[in-house]
Amino acid sequence: MSKTNLILGTVQIGMNYGIANATGKPDIKTAREILQAAWDGGIQEFDTAIGYGESEKILGVILHEMGVSSLAQINTKPHGSWNGQDFSEVKKDLEASLKKLHVEQLNTLLFHNEAILESWTPKISDAVNALRDEGKIRNVGVSVYSADAAMRALSNPAIDVVQIPANLLDRRFEKAGILHKAQSLGKALQIRSIFLQGLLFMAPHQLPAHMAFAKRDLADLHHILCESNLTLTAAAIGFVQAEWPGCKILIGAETQKQVLDNLDAATIQISPEIIARIKKQFPDVSEQILNPSLWGK
Structure with a gap:
C-alpha cells in the first residue's frame, strides 16, 4: 500500500451533501466499501466533524472493525458555533469525538469558523497547547474562506494546519501568495x-x-477538458497537485467507484500547456460562483 497526498472527507457518509449528489447518504455497506477502498489505496487521513451528521460515529466504527484505528490520522471539527470564549465547550466536543472515533488522539483539531481568528487570545493558545501536551491532539488547524483569514491563521504560532478552498476556477489564494507564506513558516496546507x-x-x-x-x-471549462481529453476528476486533482505542491488534497466520495476514480486521477500528470490554458481562461471568476454560501436556492 503506497501513501497518497489525498485526504478522504467523510461528510458524505454522515449526511446528504453536495449539489451534484445523486445517490444521497450511503448505507453502511457502501460506507464500508468507501473506507476500505480508500485505505487499500493508500489514504490514511480522514476529515470529519461533529456537525457532519453520523460521520464521526460511522467512521469510528468502520475503522475500528478494519483494525486500523490506531494507524489512521483523523481530523475533526468541534461545533462551528464556538465563539472563542468558553474553551470547555471545545474540550467537551473533543472528548465526545474521541469516544465516537474510537481513538485516543486526533491528528488535527480543526476549527471550522474562521471568525475565531479575530478573537484568538493567548489563553486559547495555552488551551490548545495543553491538549497537545496531554496527547489528545497532534495539531491545531483552522478552515478558512478568505485569503486574509488564511494569512492570519498562518501567522498564528499556535496553528499548524490551514485548510483553504482551491480548484480549477479559483485563483484567489494563489494570487495572495498563501503557498509561499505557508512554506516560509513551515505550516501545512x-x-x-x-x-x-x-x-x-x-x-x-x-x-x-x-x-x-x-x-x-x-x-468553457467542460469545453477545455473535452478538447484536452481529460476527465473532470483527473483535471481537478491534477491541477491542484501542480499548483499546490506538497499540500494535502481533500476529496469526498459517495461510492467506492468515486474513491477508485480519485485515486487513479491522482496518478495523472497534467501538461503545463493545459494548466496554462485553464489559468488564462479563468483568471478572476466571480465569487458568486466560488462561494457556495452565495448560491441561494
Missing part, C-alpha cells in the same frame, strides 16, 4: 473544495434556474 462541492461535475443544462450565473464558466 490542506486544499478543499477541489470539485466546488460537486458543481464542476454538472453540465450547464443541469444547473438549477437560480444558478444560471455559472453556466458560461462551466461550459
Whole structure:
C-alpha cells in the first residue's frame, strides 16, 4: 500500500451533501466499501466533524472493525458555533469525538469558523497547547474562506494546519501568495473544495434556474477538458497537485467507484500547456460562483 497526498472527507457518509449528489447518504455497506477502498489505496487521513451528521460515529466504527484505528490520522471539527470564549465547550466536543472515533488522539483539531481568528487570545493558545501536551491532539488547524483569514491563521504560532478552498476556477489564494507564506513558516496546507462541492461535475443544462450565473464558466471549462481529453476528476486533482505542491488534497466520495476514480486521477500528470490554458481562461471568476454560501436556492 503506497501513501497518497489525498485526504478522504467523510461528510458524505454522515449526511446528504453536495449539489451534484445523486445517490444521497450511503448505507453502511457502501460506507464500508468507501473506507476500505480508500485505505487499500493508500489514504490514511480522514476529515470529519461533529456537525457532519453520523460521520464521526460511522467512521469510528468502520475503522475500528478494519483494525486500523490506531494507524489512521483523523481530523475533526468541534461545533462551528464556538465563539472563542468558553474553551470547555471545545474540550467537551473533543472528548465526545474521541469516544465516537474510537481513538485516543486526533491528528488535527480543526476549527471550522474562521471568525475565531479575530478573537484568538493567548489563553486559547495555552488551551490548545495543553491538549497537545496531554496527547489528545497532534495539531491545531483552522478552515478558512478568505485569503486574509488564511494569512492570519498562518501567522498564528499556535496553528499548524490551514485548510483553504482551491480548484480549477479559483485563483484567489494563489494570487495572495498563501503557498509561499505557508512554506516560509513551515505550516501545512490542506486544499478543499477541489470539485466546488460537486458543481464542476454538472453540465450547464443541469444547473438549477437560480444558478444560471455559472453556466458560461462551466461550459468553457467542460469545453477545455473535452478538447484536452481529460476527465473532470483527473483535471481537478491534477491541477491542484501542480499548483499546490506538497499540500494535502481533500476529496469526498459517495461510492467506492468515486474513491477508485480519485485515486487513479491522482496518478495523472497534467501538461503545463493545459494548466496554462485553464489559468488564462479563468483568471478572476466571480465569487458568486466560488462561494457556495452565495448560491441561494
